[in-house]
Amino acid sequence: MERSVIARAKTVQDAVEQALTLLDATKQQVHIEVMESEAKGMLGLYSKQAVVKVTLKTEEILDQSLDMAEYSPPISIAEASVNIPPSRIEHPVTTPSIDNTEGKVWIESGQVYFHSKGNHQPSIRATEQVSLWIDEVPILAGETVKLSAGDIVRYEVEDKVVEPVWDIHIDDKAMNVQLRIEAGYRIIRQVVDTPPTLRLVLKAEEHKQYTPIEPIAVRKKLIEQKVVYGLYHDEIKKACLSEVNDTFLIAEGEQAIAGTNGYFEIKVDTKTRKVQPKMRENGTIDYREIKEFPCVDDGDLIGLIYPPAIGINGVNVFGEPVLAPPVTGVIVLTGHGTQLSQDGLEILATRTGMPEVIIQGRHVKVAIIPKLEHRGDVALQTGNIHFQGDVEISGTVQDTMKVEADGNIHIKGNVNMAEIIATQSLMVTANVIGSEVAVGQLFLFYGQAEPILQVILEQTEFLTTAIEQLNRAAAFKITDIDQHGLAPLLDVLFRGRFKELHKQLLLFMRTIEEHKALINEEWQKYIKEIKNGFLNLTMSHFKTAQDLDRFVKRTAYLLDRVVLPQLDHIFAQFHYIQNSQILVGGPVQVKKGCYNTQLRCAGLLEVTGFLRGGDYYAAKGMHIQEAGTIGSNSTKLTVKEGAVIHVDKLLGGTILQIGSKMHHFKEDTLNVKARLNEDRQFVW
Amino acid sequence: MFAYQIVTDEVQATIYFEGDIDIDAGDVLEDEIEPAVAPYTNIILNLEKVFFVDSSGIGLIIRLVQVLQELGRNVYIEQTQPEVMEVFELLQLDEILGKEIFR
Structure with a gap:
């Protein structure tokens, strides 16, 4: 801790004495700084008091510099200010001539010079910035040392060097390359030239100089990393000269431009x-x-x-x-x-x-859906009708005749003991008696077959590849193929990798069994191939991957056949049906009614007349004007669970079934709306 | 050519197969090996000296392993040649028999 006193008096001398009294010290124990000298004005007017700052030296410094205390500059200034008139003080020691370097030290062109003579020894102080040696003895920072003639003064200033750091980052898609820079620099320190002074404090000036990165090094690295396209050379140069830490986009790929689907x-x-x-x-x-x-x-x-x-x-x-x-x-x-x-x-x-x-x-x-217009009856004379398209018949379809159309059928006359098959819709304006009718059944099959065939196609394609792979495996023998075909291999594959294929093949066989009556030769051939090729696990007629490939192609062909539109144009409309079997893949409308008929439809059954005797099933519900029999033939109406049977007039003896719940109506009932409630109870 | 040797101790039977496991190995596997090893708790199929397999042979191995597993035995297949292992992998035998069976 420094203690100092600022004193004011008529003369410097008086002020110093005043301060020494206050500090209770001798001249040797203090630094004296003359802040203002006294000035004498005319007749005592405009006179100025002297101001001094007197600071008590700290103990160590006092000890170290005791022997040079009498040469210390403050004292000489103080003494000078006492003895020398003020005009002399205005020309301080700042511009020394050769003569007055005595006892002083100075730096010229970075070199330390001093002139020490006898007791006139200048002093030098080491700092953090500049390391100092006197006669090769290092001087601690903050220490002040007196210089004697012959002393070898050496100092060193150390530059601070931070090397630039950089790296290259290529993004996952290899579309962007970024150069990340941490700028490098060198802080150059230089000791400042100082004019001769009694006490020299070694100070250094600092200059910061940035270290550029060699663009060649960056390019070399890019080549190493195989970056060759879309380089921004200017950006690399800019990055290399960067004085701040930053990231630069130095290469960019060209994005693909998406096309449009047909x-x-x-x-x-x-x-x-x-x-x-x-x-x-x-x-x-x-x-x-x-x-x-x-x-x-x-x-x-x-x-x-x-x-x-x-x-x-x-x-x-x-x-x-x-x-x-x-x-x-x-x-x-x-x-x-x-x-x-x-x-x-x-x-x-x-x-x-x-x-x-x-x-x-x-x-x-x-x-283009063609239309066959048949005038008159379909009878033995005309033969059966099989037509790829719509058929319109103006007369009656007579006993034992068959009309089959890949499309819609419209019959204006009766259908009598005949068979009618339409893939889309059927309208019969007159009566259907003792006949078999199927509408849109194949579509039902197609709808079920499509997803299965899709999986079979995909899986058999994989299977072909898998078998080709196996044949290339060194340790795999094909000795058993002559005897059993691919069966032993399929047996293994169906347990593991191709479990799903096996499942779908079995499912397909079951599905096709349900529609057996409708499918043609093409499908018959296909299921035979599945049976003999895949499902007989002791012997398969497939022997090579090529055999399988043929199966794949057939599957693709059949899949094409079943990819068909929604079933919304499958329906049947009748006037009157008696003793017939009706199967429809969509909704059915009957104008007058049905007598003793078996009817199944996948949609809604609407009858604006009566149902007398027979078995009626409609998946999506029924709306019947009148149902039931007065005679002995029973009438049964069935719908899927969740659907509603609506009968305006229900005669006693009629059975209604919803899902698995059945109800036998014993009495005539009006306005029946039968359904299952939340507890799956039959209510109406 | 197919041969085998069974080494047993109290709880364990190790079958050392030698030659090709193929369609011709069927009778031997079913009639001789299966009854011979069935009483042991741990059964090890050593395939070190098996260099070729066919699909019938693999079917037989699957059958043997599954029969033994159903009896509650611990079955392991070990020292399979890499070429044979490649075939096993293509057929996903690990999925059929369980990954832990190979060691």
């Missing part, structure tokens, strides 16, 4: 064909609405195919291509009465008829 544009109206024909009040069907179905003529444009636009590939920073996302085109299947134009971009009609366009995913199926 699509199909329908150029004809196809929508109205879904309008269902309406029944007139008198029970006949208004056929005019069917005539409103859209129609195209030979040569008409049905639609345009827009091919996919392939995207543009990009390049990553390694110069590798970045593939544009794949694009898909439409696959056009030209059906009946349609053809592709020569450039493959237009679908044209080749005959007159109703256009049908089915778009499912990438597949577009286009066909």
Whole structure:
């Protein structure tokens, strides 16, 4: 701790004495600083008092410098200020001549000089910034040392060096390369030239100089990392000279530009064909609405195919291509009465008829549905009718005859002891007696088969690959294939990798069994192939991956066949049915009623007349005007659980079944709305 | 060519197979080996000297292992040659028999 006193008096001498008294010290124990000398004014006017600052020396310094105390500058100044007139003090020792370097030390061009003579010894103080040695003895920072003639004074200033740090980061997709920089620098310290002084404090000036990074080193690293594309050379240069810590984007790949998928544009109206024909009040069907179905003529444009636009590939920073996302085109299947134009971009009609366009995913199926108009009865003379398209019969279908259409059937006369099969819809304006009718059954099968075939296709494709892989395995012998085909191998694969395929094949067999009556030769052949190829696990007629590949192709072909539209245009409309079997894959409307008939439909059954005797099942519910028998034949109405049976007038003796719950109505009941309640109880 | 040797102690039976495990090994596996090792708690199939397999042979191994596992035995397959292991992996035998069986 320093103690100091500032004293004011007429003269410097008086002020010093005053201060020494206050500090209770002798001149040897203090530093004296003359802050202002006295000035004498005229006649005592404008005179100025002297001001001194007197500081008590700390103990150590006092001890160290006791012997030089008498030469210490403050004292000499103090003495000077006492003895020398004020005008002399105005020219202090700042501009020394050669003569007055005695007892002083100075720095010139970074070199320390001093002039020590006898008791006139200058002093030098070491600091943190500058290391000091006197005669090779290091002097601690803060220490003051007296210089004697012949002393070797050496100092050193150390520069502070921070090397630049950098690294390169390539992102996961190899689209961006970043250069991260921590700037490097050197703080250069230089001792300042100082004019001769009695006490020299070694001080250094600091200059900060940034260390640039060699762009070559960065480029070399980039080459090492195989970065060759999209380099920003200017940015690398800029980064290398950076004086702040920063990250620079120095290379960038080129992104791929996505293309567009192909699509199909329908150029004809196809929508109205879904309008269902309406029944007139008198029970006949208004056929005019069917005539409103859209129609195209030979040569008409049905639609345009827009091919996919392939995207543009990009390049990553390694110069590798970045593939544009794949694009898909439409696959056009030209059906009946349609053809592709020569450039493959237009679908044209080749005959007159109703256009049908089915778009499912990438597949577009286009066909002109032809219509067969049969005048008169279908009888032995005309033969059965099998037609790929709609059929309209103006007369009756007579005993033992069969009408089969891949489309819609409209029969204006009766159906008598005959068989009718329609894949889409059936309308019979008159009576159906003692006949078998199936509508839209194949569609039901197609709907069930499609997801299964999809899995079978995928899995058998994998299977083919897996078998090819196995055949390449060194330790795998194929000695047993001659004898058993692929059966032993399939046996193993069905337990592990291809468990799902086995399951789906079995499921497919079960599904096809349910529809056995409807399927044609093509499907028969296919299920035979499944049986002999996959399901007999002691012997398979598949022997090679090529055999399997043929199966894959057949599956793909059949899958194409079953990819069909929703079933919303499958329905049947009747006037009167007696002693017949009716199967419909959609809703059924009956105008007058049914007598002693077996009817199953996948939709809603609406009867604006009666149901007398027979077994009726409608998956989605029933709305019947009157049901029941007065005679002995019982009437049973069944719907799926969750559906409702609505009968305006129910005669006693009728059985209603909802899901598995059955109720026998003993009495006549009006306005029955039978359903299952929350507790699955039969209520009405 | 197919041969085998069974080494047993009180609880363990080790079958050292030698040669190809293929369709011809069927009778031996079912009629001789299976009854011979069935009484032991731990049964080890050593395939060190098996260099070829066919699908029938693999089927037989699966059958043998599963029969023994159903009896509550601990079954292990060890020292399988890498080429044979490749075939096992392609057929996902680990999924059928359990991963812990290979050691």
